[in-house]
Amino acid sequence: MRVFVTGASGFIGSAVVPELIGAGHEVIGLARSDISAEVLTAAGAAVHRGALDDLDSLRDGAAASDGVIHLAFNHDFADYVGAARTDRRAIEALGAALEGSGRPLVIASGTLGLPAGRVATEHDAPSASPRNAGAQAALTFAARGVRSSILRLPPSVHGEGDHGFVPALIGMARSTGVSGYIGDGSACWPAVHRLDVARLFRLALEQAPAGAVLHAVAEEGIPVHAIAEVIGRHLNLPSASIPDNEADEHFGWLARFLASDVRVSSTVTRKLLDWQPTGPGLIDDLDRDHYFHNPSA
Numbered sequence: 447m448r449v450f451v452t453g454a455s456g457f458i459g460s461a462v463v464p465e466l467i468g469a470g471h472e473v474i475g476l477a478r479s480d481i482s483a484e485v486l487t488a489a490g491a492a493v494h495r496g497a498l499d500d501l502d503s504l505r506d507g508a509a510a511s512d513g514v515i516h517l518a519f520n521h522d523f524a525d526y527v528g529a530a531r532t533d534r535r536a537i538e539a540l541g542a543a544l545e546g547s548g549r550p551l552v553i554a555s556g557t558l559g560l561p562a563g564r565v566a567t568e569h570d571a572p573s574a575s576p577r578n579a580g581a582q583a584a585l586t587f588a589a590r591g592v593r594s595s596i597l598r599l600p601p602s603v604h605g606e607g608d609h610g611f612v613p614a615l616i617g618m619a620r621s622t623g624v625s626g627y628i629g630d631g632s633a634c635w636p637a638v639h640r641l642d643v644a645r646l647f648r649l650a651l652e653q654a655p656a657g658a659v660l661h662a663v664a665e666e667g668i669p670v671h672a673i674a675e676v677i678g679r680h681l682n683l684p685s686a687s688i689p690d691n692e693a694d695e696h697f698g699w700l701a702r703f704l705a706s707d708v709r710v711s712s713t714v715t716r717k718l719l720d721w722q723p724t725g726p727g728l729i730d731d732l733d734r735d736h737y738f739h740n741p742s743a
């Protein structure tokens with residue numbers, strides 16, 4: 447298949463590209479800069495110049511493809527609502543270009559906003575949010591002749607090159623001298639290794655039925671205190687509870703994510719696509735040490 451991949455130069459995209467090429471697909475990656483174009487060329491992908499807010503570039507890329515994987519997202523927490531709006535418009539443009547073709551459109555979504563207090567499944571709808579509006583938009587194309595599916599990713603997609611929440615926690619522990627968690631730290635984060643995610647994106651592209659909601663989750667939920675304890679051990683810092691009323695001040699923008707307690711199952715996904723995660727768990731991955739040599743942490 448000739449696959450148009452947005453976000454192909456990112457943390458997850460740079461695992462998806464070799465996964466697709468290794469399975470015999472041809473990859474055309476969206477690049478908004480010379481640096482990203484060079485990264486894609488080095489990975490063996492063709493380059494399609496454009497950007498998320500250049501909807502013509504997205505339509506052209508999708509129309510010339512046999513299928514699309516959409517991973518690009520501007521992770522600017524200063525304007526998250528704006529980034530989510532750009533994402534939704536991009537998804538609508540990609541979907542419209544594939545309308546009536548039966549071709550696949552697989553988009554990255556998240557598990558944040560799924561119901562708390564029990565194990566959430568693929569059948570659960572997330573709370574309404576600007577980001578989840580993009581996922582909803584993708585699913586509407588299932589009724590318009592697009593084999594669209596969404597892959598919900600947990601807050602920790604981990605592995606070499608991670609620059610997400612776990613490195614942010616490590617950075618925070620370094621700067622405050624404490625590897626903290628909120629309250630008793632029993633809030634859980636689901637997790638998955640990026641190579642398992644890459645394989646699931648390929649399987650979804652090849653096989654997911656129209657309208658499928660998939661969970662890229664290997665571990666249902668890891669208590670945040672367990673993550674903080676490993677970080678503390680590696681940095682030789684105490685791990686400690688931060689009271690609820692000090693969490694915003696201590697953790698800043700991360701507080702909201704640390705407090706989110708969502709356990710997530712992937713039973714339906716595993717059965718539907720015969721997907722079995724094989725990568726290390728998050729705690730084992732942290733013990734492999736690469737997180738503590740990452741300059742961005």
Ligand SMILES: NC(=O)c1ccc[n+]([C@@H]2O[C@H](COP(=O)([O-])OP(=O)(O)OC[C@H]3O[C@@H](n4cnc5c(N)ncnc54)[C@H](OP(=O)(O)O)[C@@H]3O)[C@@H](O)[C@H]2O)c1
Nearest residue numbers: 453455456457458478482497498518519520554599603610
């Ligand atoms: N990593 C996680 O733990 C995690 C968890 C849940 C959900 N997700 C979701 O999974 C997807 C991939 O995440 P990631 O970790 O791979 O992200 P990432 O490493 O930050 O990569 C983002 C990608 O999007 C591209 N991009 C950003 N803004 C763009 C724009 N305006 N126009 C064109 N391209 C643009 C970047 O291109 P440049 O190379 O030019 O910067 C890069 O290729 C995202 O939707 C993310 O929200 C990730």
